[in-house]
Amino acid sequence: MSIASTQQKGFWAILWDYLTTVDHKKLGNMYIAAGAFFFVLGGIEALVIRIQLAKPENDFISAGLYNEMITMHGTTMIFFAAMPILIGFMNAIMPLQIGARDVAFPFLNSLGFWLFLFGGIMLNLSWFLGGAPDAGWTAYAPLSIQSPGHGMDFYILGLQLSGAGTLMGGINFLVTIVTMRAPGMTYMRMPLFTWTTFVASILILFAFPALTVGLFLLMFDRLFGSAFFDVALGGNSVIWQHLFWIFGHPEVYILILPAFGIFSEIIPVFSRKRLFGYTSMVFATFLIAFLGFMVWAHHMFAVGLGPTANAIFAVGTMAIAVPTGIKIFNWLATLWGGSITINSAMLWSLGFIPSFTIGGMTGVMLGATTADYQYHDTYFVIAHFHYVIVGGVVFGILAGLHYWWPKLFGKVLNEAMGKIAFWFFFIGFHLTFFIQHFLGLMGMPRRYWVFLEGQGLDTGNMISTVGAFLMGIGSLVFIINVVYTTVKGEKAGNDPWGDGRSLEWSISSPPKEYNFKQLPLVRGLDPYWIEKMEGNKKMTPAQPVNDIHMPNGSILPLIMTIGFFIASFGFIYQVDNNLWLIALFGGMAIALGSMLARSLVDDYGYHIHKEDLEKEVD
Amino acid sequence: MNRWMGKIKALILLGFVSLVLAACGKENLTALDPKGYGAEVSMDIMILSIIIMIAVFVIVMLVYTVAIIRFRRKKGQENYIPKQVEGNHKLEIVWTAIPIVLVIILAVPTIFTVFDLADDADASESISIDVTGNQYWWHFNYSNEEIQTSQDMYIPVNEKVYLNIDSADVIHSFWVPTISGKMDANPENTNTMYIEAYEEGVYWGKCAELCGPSHSLMDFKIVVVSQEEYDQWVEDMKSVDPEAEPETASAQEGKDLFEANSCIGCHAIGSSPSAVGPNLTNFANRTTLAGVEDLTYENLVDWLMNPEALKPGNKMTGNYPELSEDEASSIAEYLLGLDHSEINPESAGNE
Amino acid sequence: MTENTSMSKLNSYQNHKSKEEMKHQVITFALMIIFTLIAFYAVAVDMDKIFVIPLILILAIVQVGFQFYYFMHMKDKGHELVALLIFGGIWVAAVAILTFTTIIWW
């Protein structure tokens, strides 16, 4: 348990360490790594989609496979790439920003990670077990009920597992932020990334249960013969759409708000200027979250909900432009009058502003119901949401990776390669998606396996495909950069950018397992900056050096997850053969047994002793 | 970097211009050249919104560009610390208020048009057609006229037509971009919307809600003809005799095969309500085969022998005995004789 | 620590306060039972639908308020944030139920 020496550990010891860790930083990195893996997977699926659509009536892949491809692309990207990477940042960075030594529930944190990972594995195993889900990431009933094979079942259980993990993460972050802020870190001194983590967690808390319910209904219909969506027995498929979008729209803000938080950290640092309109930024974040729950039917304008509902939801949707606008203008005002350095992290942030603004504006256009009757389910919508998701969330993730890489891994990413990657990706991105607005309006619906020859759609689609490959090259350069940096990169100091403002820059890169030897005393917004400006090189401690209490690692989260994983297979295959009920009950027994074990054995953690701490150098 | 930025801007602009030059896509498919009431109303809102958006975007980009250029850290400024501005209430109020105003400008006409397009006051005295989406074809039932047909819908020009849309299986969505926006075809209810076409012509319709493997092949057409032609068509369709003798012997053979192989069990000819498969009354007058292919003899024979090759996952595959090439040819000949109306897509002028 | 600590060690003020609180809780419980009785009675005697449904819904909401505020101590200090989040949840719940009862009509 000594932390004084970095003793050489064997491979198995390291593996065991990662399998049992409850350290928020390690889990954060694991989230990011797994998310990156799924991003490449989803990206390859995107490339397959674009190859298929490169020319009219192409037969690169079959119709059924195409539907599997788009479903898996959408599901993987949203649930297993974008969200986990953001949760990874929340895990790794947020506790550092509020001056905490860990999250409130380290055990739950690890459970959440494993549930997410096995959910993703579950979903992707469908490729090898008779076919992937093929009803779109939105899984509209009754198509999803009638979908043959077990693909949809993997979708349902995979999302159910990872959704449970996400919910745990959300609650964990909320409690952490409420109870574990360092002395002096009042709510209105929290960095914006912490704020957006907080608000996104609230969204998770209220949005995911709707998905959980929807998935249960789908699962009961598919696996246990209930009749929620069976019209012959009085079922109603519109219920699924409501449940999905009650979750689905807040979900897009779960994605974008943390990205907003990341930009709100980066832009001030590289403008050397405090964030303009901090209070209104916080307020706007809450307003977006609040309004986010009242707009979901804008995905259902064509369902036939009636003019009153359509009009109300149209107004709600457009209203979101206002708080988002506040944010955009505050960022611009932060740049204004600053002293701007443009490096890779900043490039991604600057690329974000115009790209996201375009995406947001097409969002408002979609919100105008009458026009949406034309846009709906066409490539215009595809263009809209890739503009906000890629131009907002993915840019945010990449900006955050460049910005926090030194903090996470102790090395600064290579600048030259960072810029090359940016330009390839940025140009490819606009090439791919800008043209799609027009394709949509020219009569190309989305989820089309082929488009016909002679309908004026050929050139646009070709351009789009070329763009996608440029994005692929950009991503590859980034991956090479990561490898290169890991091998050759220079070591980073505590504050490699020189202008760090928040607490994470006041400690070593990467931080010690206990983060702060002494909890820092926070004297205002941007605490580290304040200390630097007043001539102190570092934070004033709020307490003397004391023993630090640490939680014990545990293998139970992994075992519990494996239990649920096995049980999921039981659920899926019991329709074919009753023997699978053994897997169902066996898996459940493992999961519940490890839960019981957890609650029966008191875990008091351990202490890092004062004497050892004093030997440490910062 | 600025140099780069300029190049990219130029590139994007170039792309944009070339697009505008390439017109707005294919006539009678694009939503950008509306020839019907719904599409026109949508277009108006689109134009209003795009004007607002361009204005907003220009402002954002102006501030953005100036900020990046003017406030770039220059040589010798390495230790310069700019003023740490907390905020500015006046500015913040301005950029809250202006978007609110813009949003209201967009919201008000949106609300009015939403109610306008949902108005069904004239439903009882207008032509009304029951539209049913099926995997992967469309059925049209002119309930007042007792006419059944599939794939090609005939309507008179400049006339409000009410569509009662539902689905026989999964959710589909009825979309004819040039005439009107979409309406979903749900299995559990009937949605009503009206369309009105301003010009004669054949308009492409597409299914816009994922409905299975052949979702992208579920095209249909609206054939807009003059009022007289429409009346004529109704007349012709009503007087079709499903039992009429085909002209040639091989067509007669085809008819027998059609009946013997229980094709007739799914495909009605005439006004029979049976609608497991498309109604074939005026099959030979169709614009396309199966919605997407040229209606030629060869294509039809291929389709009859192996529909799966054209439309994966369709409901016809495997539901009838395998056909030899000869048998398929006879049936094709029979089907291509089903041109019971003088009114066909050519009457609509285009194509 | 296996021994039970006896009541006597608590200071009497605190003791008094929790006694007081207990009284409230019993009253709360009695009210809940009464509300339940009224609701069941209203249905049993077959009153007019227009009247019964709002009545029993209001009774339920008040009863649940009791549960939250008295049994679950939401009225106590230190529950502000908790209340905020619960009301957040209730808000989302209300919007969801409202739409499901209005625009899913077929």
Next chain:
Amino acid sequence: MSQEHTLDPNNLPKDPAKSTLEGKHKFLGLWFFLGGETVLFSCFFATYLALKNSTAGGPTSQDLFGLELVFIMTILLLTSSLTSVYAIYHMKNYDFKKMQLWFGITALLGLAFLGFEIYEFYHYITDYGFTFRSSAFGSAFYTLVGFHGGHVVFGLSWLIALMVRNARRGITLKNASKFNTFSLYWHFIDVVWVFIFTVVYLMGMVS
């Protein structure tokens, strides 16, 4: 065992459940979780309300429901809420035996409730042939009420595990918060039931 978790008899914290950081975390965590559960159950309720008349020719709510059984179940569960309040009261007074006693009664009431619920379902299935698969109404009914029942089962297992595990330990700062979170959870189950008996049973019987 670390000294942090044992009680110093001369310096008893006022509220043992929230006197440690861990206790505070548990307390907040559970409340936030209940916020999520509110949405979860509201979605089940919403689905039920949308489908309650979709009986597909099968039994309707008026055919099925009877007041007596539901009334008994309601009283049982409401009372169990009170008894758990008593238990927590005694916990705050560090009276372990009484706490165990009242929690014991809570568990028994919960079990009785569950027994009646199982009887009720059995009755519908055998006497009316009304199952989970009969109609959309059937699916929605069993899912909503069944999920609540599932929560009761989980709560009971939790309670019994806690009681057994701590039977010989008495109240400590570590387990006080566990008992407290359990009781919050149990109250919430009661809250949900109040809406179930009102919205499902009572409203289902009003003609």
